[in-house]
Amino acid sequence: MINILTEKKSPRVDYAFRLVFETILKVPVAFYQTKEYFDMTDGIKINYTPQYIEGTIAVTPHALLFENDIRAIEPRVSNWDSLPVFFQVEHSFIPFDVFAASFYLASRYEEYRPGNRDEHGRFTAEGSLAAKNNFLEMPLINMWAQKVAGIIKSEYPEFNYSLPVFQYQPSIDIDNAYAYRNKGVVRNFLSAARNLINHRYSEEKKRLQVMFGIKPDPYDSYDFLFHLFEKNNLKPVFFFLLNKKGTHDRSLSWRNPFLRRLIRCVAEKADVGIHPSFETNKRPGKLSLEIVRLQSILKGQVTKSRQHYLMMDLPETYRRLLRNNIKADYSMGYANAPGFRASIATPFPFFDLEKNRTTKLTIYPFAVMDVSLNHYCGYAPDEALQEIEKIMSETNACGGFFMSLWHNESLHDTGKWKGWRHVYIKMTELAVSFRNGD
Numbered sequence: 001m002i003n004i005l006t007e008k009k010s011p012r013v014d015y016a017f018r019l020v021f022e023t024i025l026k027v028p029v030a031f032y033q034t035k036e037y038f039d040m041t042d043g044i045k046i047n048y049t050p051q052y053i054e055g056t057i058a059v060t061p062h063a064l065l066f067e068n069d070i071r072a073i074e075p076r077v078s079n080w081d082s083l084p085v086f087f088q089v090e091h092s093f094i095p096f097d098v099f100a101a102s103f104y105l106a107s108r109y110e111e112y113r114p115g116n117r118d119e120h121g122r123f124t125a126e127g128s129l130a131a132k133n134n135f136l137e138m139p140l141i142n143m144w145a146q147k148v149a150g151i152i153k154s155e156y157p158e159f160n161y162s163l164p165v166f167q168y169q170p171s172i173d174i175d176n177a178y179a180y181r182n183k184g185v186v187r188n189f190l191s192a193a194r195n196l197i198n199h200r201y202s203e204e205k206k207r208l209q210v211m212f213g214i215k216p217d218p219y220d221s222y223d224f225l226f227h228l229f230e231k232n233n234l235k236p237v238f239f240f241l242l243n244k245k246g247t248h249d250r251s252l253s254w255r256n257p258f259l260r261r262l263i264r265c266v267a268e269k270a271d272v273g274i275h276p277s278f279e280t281n282k283r284p285g286k287l288s289l290e291i292v293r294l295q296s297i298l299k300g301q302v303t304k305s306r307q308h309y310l311m312m313d314l315p316e317t318y319r320r321l322l323r324n325n326i327k328a329d330y331s332m333g334y335a336n337a338p339g340f341r342a343s344i345a346t347p348f349p350f351f352d353l354e355k356n357r358t359t360k361l362t363i364y365p366f367a368v369m370d371v372s373l374n375h376y377c378g379y380a381p382d383e384a385l386q387e388i389e390k391i392m393s394e395t396n397a398c399g400g401f402f403m404s405l406w407h408n409e410s411l412h413d414t415g416k417w418k419g420w421r422h423v424y425i426k427m428t429e430l431a432v433s434f435r436n437g438d
Contacts, residue, residue: 002029005038005056006048012065013048015351015358016099019106024145024346025161044156048099052091057152060089062100068356070112075104077133083143084135098148102141105130105343107351111314118336120309121281125337136337137391139345142398163399164346168431170236171330171366172225173275173306173407176250177240177259181217218412221421222262225411226269228425232432236270237330239306242293243277243286248309251277254293263297273304273330281311284320291324306330306405315352322361332365333405336376338387340365345400366403367391368427370410370420381419388427396434404431 002021006013009031021027032038035053038045047056064073064087075086078096085096087104103109116127130136146163153159229236240263241251252259266272274294280287294302305326307317312331321329329350333341342348342365350361368391373384388404395402406424413421 001043002027002046003032003038003041003043004029004046004048005032005035005053006061007033008066009033010066010068011356011358012067012103012351013099015107015349016065016103017048019348020099020102020141020145020148023348024142024344025149025163027161044152044159057093057155058091059094059097059099060092062087062089062097064097064100065103070109070353072113073104073109075101075129077129081147083147084133084138084140085144086129093151094148098144102144102344103351105141106348107353108314108342109353112353120311121313122309122311122335125334125339125341128341130339130341130343131337135343136339137394138343139340139395139398139400140343142345142395142400146398164401165399166396166434167401168234168428168435169364169401169403170229170234170428171306171403171405172236172238173308173405174238174240175275175308175407176219176409177252177262178217179219179409179412181220181258218414219409221408221411222266224421225408228428229269232428234428234432237273237304238266238270239273239275239304239330240294241275241277241308242290243279243308248278254290254297260297263294267298271304272298272302273306273328274302274326275306275308276311277308278311280320281307281313281317287320288324291326301325303327304330310335315350315354318350318359318361319352322359326361328362328364330364330366330403330405332363333367333369335369335372338368338372338377338391340367345395345398345402347401364401364403366405367395369405370407370424373423374410374416374420381423384420384423385426388423389430392427392430392434402431402434 004017017029021029045056046059047053048059048061050060077084077086078088080095087097087101088095089097110129111123116124118124125131125136149161241249242254243249243251274291276287276290291302303326305321310331344365347362347364350359350363352359368388373379379387392402404427410417411421411424
């Protein structure tokens with residue numbers, strides 16, 4: 001047990017300490033606002049007040065955790081024990097307020113401020129504190145927690161904590177279940193006409209080869225995926241897009257019997273969640289409709305979600321998910337860069353900054369995405385593998401949770417995705433070796 005003395009147990013104080021100790025280190029905490037009762041406690045004591053108290057671990061508090069508003073903050077990042085740190089303080093057992101800094105990163109405080117948005121309105125990696133200070137690819141909160149635990153252990157040998165072991169979670173987004181097959185006569189006829197008008201003869205040749213059974217559909221990578229998952233004892237999660245075809249949404253109709261059969265088959269071997277369409281960000285009521293569609297196919301509740309295009313507008317996107325009984329979101333990552341958007345490699349609760357409270361939505365961050373590595377970063381397959389290994393090694397070192405985001409479309413191993421099936425296999429093998437402690 002960690003006993004904490006604070007002048008005010010604000011929602012932010014509660015969240016920050018529980019994030020570091022309970023969520024990451026699996027050590028319970030208790031809060032005290034009266035020194036008399038605090039003095040009577042046994043065990044490890046953290047003094048989170050400006051006053052000196054003998055026999056305690058002193059952490060000089062930064063003002064952030066006692067505020068209720070959201071203001072412009074430009075943290076000054078320095079270096080401590082080979083790690084980036086900010087919210088520097090004096091007279092503390094470490095030279096920065098690790099709890100306020102962890103709160104700033106995990107709450108995505110900077111994303112509540114205007115600016116730094118792309119053409120879709122998404123917060124971009126390059127404008128983040130992590131990217132500007134070269135720690136985007138580090139699970140920094142986990143690394144801080146590990147340092148804090150080690151220092152406490154050196155002062156209090158009786159302190160028992162367990163860093164979590166490395167975990168790997170593969171996730172697959174199904175934006176378009178099939179390239180050519182099972183799309184119906186009308187849709188295939190219109191696509192063929194467009195190809196011929198635009199002189200895309202090679203594309204039409206591929207279509208005809210699939211339609212006549214000469215070659216498999218290039219997006220039909222499901223047997224390959226499940227063979228890989230079953231071989232390595234992995235439980236993936238799949239997210240299905242169920243909107244009508246549009247500018248940014250290219251799904252089959254949710255009524256399509258082949259798509260419905262595919263979803264049910266996948267659900268027998270994996271967790272299945274909703275992939276809210278691009279349009280749900282402009283028409284919020286559509287989210288409920290798309291969830292109902294998936295539930296009607298699965299004949300059960302849907303509690304997992306990942307935003308199509310990773311479209312997030314905090315806090316409204318997460319509030320919308322909560323209103324629709326979603327319990328877990330898997331969108332916490334950048335479209336245009338690999339790394340840790342919230343600087344954490346552990347599932348963690350969403351804190352609503354505007355309402356100043358912890359919610360029941362659990363955020364599962366992902367670290368690498370196929371489109372980020374190929375399209376945005378322009379990596380060749382071997383370069384992508386090096387990047388994945390670097391980030392995965394950092395995650396393994398702190399016993400973190402590593403999630404990959406891939407699409408069925410990127411595994412056909414032709415064209416711009418030539419060699420990327422090999423990347424996926426090698427990434428899986430590396431993750432399994434870390435998981436098994438090899």
